[in-house]
Amino acid sequence: MLNRIDLSGSWELALDEHKQGQPQMQAFNDAMELPGTTSHARKGKRNEEKLIGSLTDAYKFEGYAWFRKEIDIPAEWASHTARLHLERTRVTTVWLNGEELGSRNSLNAPHVYELTGKLRAGTATLTIRVDNTDYPTKGGHMTSPDTQTNWNGITGAIELQFYGPARLESLRTYPNVGERSVRVTARVEGAEASALRLSAVSFNGETVHSAQTLELKLEGRDIDAEYPLGADARLWSEWTPELYRLKLELLGEDGGVIDVTESVFGLREFRPAGDKFEINGHRTFLRGKHDGLIFPLTGYAPTDVDEWMRILNISKSYGMNHYRFHTACPPEAAFVAADLLGIYMEPELPFWGTVTEPGDENHDQAEQDYLIEEGYAILKAFGNHPSFVMFSLGNELWGSRPKIDSILKGYKQFDSRPLYTQGSNNHQWVPELLEHDDFFCGVRFSRERRFRGSYAMCDAPQGHVQLAPPGTMTDYDEPISPSRLQSADGEDGGAKTIQIQYGTEMKTVEAEGDGGDWISPLPVVSHEIGQYGTFPNFDEIDKYTGPLQAENFKIFRERLEEKGLGHLARAYFENSGKLAMDCYKEELEAALRSRKLAGFQLLDLQDFSGQGTALVGALDAFMDSKGLITPEDWRSFCADAVLLARFPSYNLVGGEEFRAAVELSWYRQEAPGKLGVEWTLDAGGETLGAGTLSAELTQSGDVFEVGSVELVLAPVQTMQRAELSLRIKGTNVYKQYELWIYPSGVQADFGGVQVFETLTDEAEAVLAAGGKVLLMPNPAALENAIEGTYASDFWCYPMFRSISESMERKVPVGTHGLLIRSEHPALRDFPSATHSTYAWWNVVMNSRSIILDGTSSEWEPIVQTIDNFERNHKLGLLFECKTGGGSLIVCAVDAAAAGQSPDGRQFLHSLANYVRSDAFAPTFELGLDELAAMVR
CATH class of the missing domain: 2.60.40.10 (Immunoglobulins)
Incomplete structure (x- = not known):
């Protein structure tokens, strides 16, 4: 490329919500800055929606956005080969001086329009129509309101590009680590060139390395050259992300430069090697982060390198070396930043659905052709980046395995540089490897062969972080490579119908084969691990100063206040967050303990703004710390x-x-x-x-x-x-584990304590006489109560409640751990933090929390369970009051079950000592009938 004209700046604007056609001159009655989006520029009608399940786009616009600009064409460039380059946009149609030049519809790759022969010196009128409706595919997180929103506009570079009489097209660089060289392929378009001059210089290491200049005589238009870099050439990896700037000069017959192309490459080899990945012969473990392109200040993904450097550096500070983009491909700037920082990138086709073949009643050939072409467009646009090491066909795909494999085969034949996978967690319950897979990404091989620590209730059985007594012995080596294989669930193979979670809903699918009865010879990556929710931080609301508004947070805050619990919001957030971080610690350590696992893809290091509002991050949606854990402590269980x-x-x-x-x-x-x-x-x-x-x-x-x-x-x-x-x-490199040591011989001795399972006449008589009563109802018999569970809620309660109900499966418990009045004398012999710790595991797992809605905010349980932001129940695991003339304490714990462990016995011991003591003197009074209605 010889020159470019930047077209950023003010453009005339006409919004055409009803898609009526090209506006007249007078209809261009507004203007906005490009690059940008109509929402970010606050154009169009104010959106009065208040979404609960995601952020609300305050200026949501769907339809045609027309942009027009007068551009000046210098005489010296008017006759050159010229193109219009739109880095990232939606469906575009372009007119030059009223002449339509065509349309482009890639969601992932730049839109390029040929202007050669159509430009004249002087002023020209360029009109661009951007349509964000009727996409060829749903678009995954490229267009989702849950993530970067269905924006309208143009982001990134908007420019005219001018080339010499000859130019290079389809440039690719193939690094060869063994030979310390790079293979360069390209095609000469336009006029013929006599020679190609290659030079390369490293530019971001501690020292500079220059390769010897190579000049090749050209015979024909196709170039396929091996360019030696020298024995001391620098290698690219997560540890040493050194890059080369490759300069390619096309020379004419007289030796003069006709055209110049520059490209950045890294000398690296990323490949599967048994059960691990290797980078340049060194084994690595992928510590990955899911990314759905959530950017709440703008509503769209940034296209500047500095912002991506900031984002990726934050992830690196938390030990991440890998990004998986869920049904999305990031802009060029993300790959540039990843190149500089040594991050392994995995874009994904914008597809979350079923792959069909002709003859299927739901087959859509046009959509399938579009998606396949999008993959080729992504490879062409970003394949030279050394950080682009993996590629996935989509998220949780179902359907025809032969068709999926044929798409993989086509991509691998086209570009052998990245590693490919059929998709992320395809055929969830009955996965299989395909012939052209390079690695496997999923969560299970069968119902019992699970290699993730947590699962939604609708996908039960759940994981060890949710169900197993706390310890640090779990790894996934046996599930990944079992010593004795068994067929899944003991069932025969063959087609069967199963219900699955499908996005935010459910779906019935045909599951071929029994799955599970195989061992992967390829690296196994665990999919979307974690998903431990925290309560909202309502202080975050003020951070939404862009087009996206946190109406969901405001509604959640109102709901909590309506229940009289608004004063506990901060405590809920902090204490639920501490539990979630403990859950993440065990989740990630179990992965790192697994010798057969090749890596994980976390969901997520940051909060996910949509799909019910999933506040699952150590960081908020802005990639800012939530104050729950330091990067140093997170790296103590997530690092190299x-x-x-x-x-x-x-x-x-x-x-x-x-x-x-x-x-x-x-x-x-x-x-x-x-x-x-x-x-x-x-x-x-x-x-x-x-x-x-x-x-x-x-x-x-x-x-x-x-x-x-x-x-x-x-x-x-x-x-x-x-x-x-x-x-x-x-x-x-350090690690800390919090343990608890208990006195030996401690028993749950309730001698001298009036213990009742229900409010019998005898219990009421004791109270009437001014006595003390410990009420320990059978948890299983309680009607007005929530089941006890230790781990924090998976993803978010509203989404999975709805999915479970539609699948007619058990609804998730949906709580976020405990809020403990740790200074209360009932816990004198059971010292506690204010949040859930493993000392409470046996107590909580053998309990229920009673719903205390409608009671005074002055009455706080000694141990309160934190409910989710949809229900907002006031939940008491341990609470006391004056009632019926006496003192009553209620503990809905199965004492026989909890007492099987030293921690459970210690809790019961502390409770009994308290009831026997003079300290048991509650002051808040509650009517006996009101209490009986709750404890039923």
Whole structure:
């Protein structure tokens, strides 16, 4: 390219909501800046909607947006080869001086219009119509109101591009790490050229490396040249993302330069190697983040490199080295930033549906052709970026496996550089590998072979983070590579009908085969792991200063206030968030403990603004910290070097032996060599044990055994919080685990306590006499109560409640852990934080929380369960009051079940001691009839 004319700036504007046709001169009665969107420019009618399930676009416009601009064409460029380049937009049609030049409809790649021979020196009128309706496909998160919105406009570069008489087209760079060279292919268009001159210089490393200039004589128009870079050429990876700027000069017969093309490439080889990925021969573990292109300040994805550098650097600070774009492809700037930072990128076709073949009653050949072509457009536009290492055909696809595989085959034949997968979590319950897959991405091989820690209730059985007693022993090696294979559910193969979660709804599909009875020979990546929700942070509302408004947050706040719980909003947010972070810690550590897993794709590091409003991030939708965890602490369980301790339980008994096998997940470029891991176990301000584990690890790219922590715990008289700390000497690689140590021999002794299961006549008589009553109703018999569950709600309650109901399956519990009045004397012998910790696991899992709606805000349960933002129940797991003339405390815990563990016994012991003590003297009074109506 020899020159370009930037067309950004003010354009005349006409909005045509009803798509009536090209406006007359007088209809262009407005103007706006391009690049930009009509919503961001606040053009059109104000949107009066108030969406609950996503953010609300305050200036939502759907229809034709007409843009017109007078442009000046310099005489010296009028005769050159010329093109109009629109970096990112919707469906466009272009007119030059009233002559229609055609239409383009790619959602992912630039729209390019040929202007050669149509330009004249002087002033020209350029008219562009942008249509954001009637797309050839639904568009996934490229057009979703849940993410970047269905915006209208043009973003990124808007320019006229001018070329010499000869130019290079279809330029591709194929790095060859083994030969330290790059293969360059292209085609000469226009006039013939006599030679091609190649030069390359590295530009972002500590030192500069220049390859020798190479001049090739051209014979014909097709170029296929191997360009040696030298033995000391720099390699690109997550650890050393060094890049080269390749300059290609077409030369005429006289040796003069006809045209110049520049391209950036990285010398790298990213490939599957057994159960892992390798980058330049080094094993890596993908620590991935889902991305749906959520940008709440603009409503569209940024196209400037600086903003993507900011975003990706934040993710790197949380240990991420991989991005999976859900049914979306980011703009060029995202790949440029990822190139500079060493992030492994995986764009995805904008499709979330069923792949059909001709003859199927729902087959849409036009849509299928469009989607396939979009894949080729993405490969052509972004394939030279070294960060573009993976490509997926879509999200949770169903349908024809042969057709899906044929699409893969076509892409691989066209461009062999990225690794391909049939899709993310395809055929969810009955997955299979296809011939042209390079890796597998999913959540299970069968009902029992699951390799994720959490699942929606409608996809039960759920995961170990949600159901298993807390410990650090779980990994996914056996589910991924079972020692003895069994067919899924013991059923025969063959077609069968199953109900599945399908987006935000449900669908009945034909599931071919029984699935599960195979082991992947390719790397396995776990799909959309985590999804632990937090309560909204209503302070965030003021951050929405762009076109997207947090009407959903405002509605949630109003609902909470209507229930008389508005004063607890901050406490709900902070304490639900701390639980969610603990859940993420176990989720990610289980993945890192798994030697057979190649990586994970988290959903998500940031909040997801749509699909019911899923506040699942350590960061908010703006990629700002929610104050729940520091990047350093997050990296202690999500990084290329993570210390891991394996022990069966967080709840210990004094006088017994504690053992923890210490491992190191190490995926750095070089082996760690000799190292020392210092460990301490502290409790109550004292060090119970300390030492150093020494190891020499001569390899990288695996989970390595370091040693074992072993000690006999001293007897304790009271429950103590303990902390196991690990650190590699001389580094910032550390880990901390919160443990609890209980006195041995503690029993749930209710001697001297009046305990009743229901408010019997006898119980009422005790109260009437001014006595004290402990009411412990059978949790299973309670009607006005919510089931107890420890882990934070999966994704968000409204969406999965609706899906479960439509599938006629169990509705999720939908709670967010505990809000604990930790200073209350009922917990004197069971010291607690204000949020859920593993000391509460057995208590909570054997409980129900009673609905206390309508009661005074002055009456707060001792232990309150945090409900979701849709129901906003006031929930009491442990609460007390004066009633019937006496003192009553209610605890809906199955004492027999909870008492099977030392933590459960300690809680019951503390409760009994409190009821026996003078401290049990509640002041808030409640009518006995009102109480009986709640505890029914």
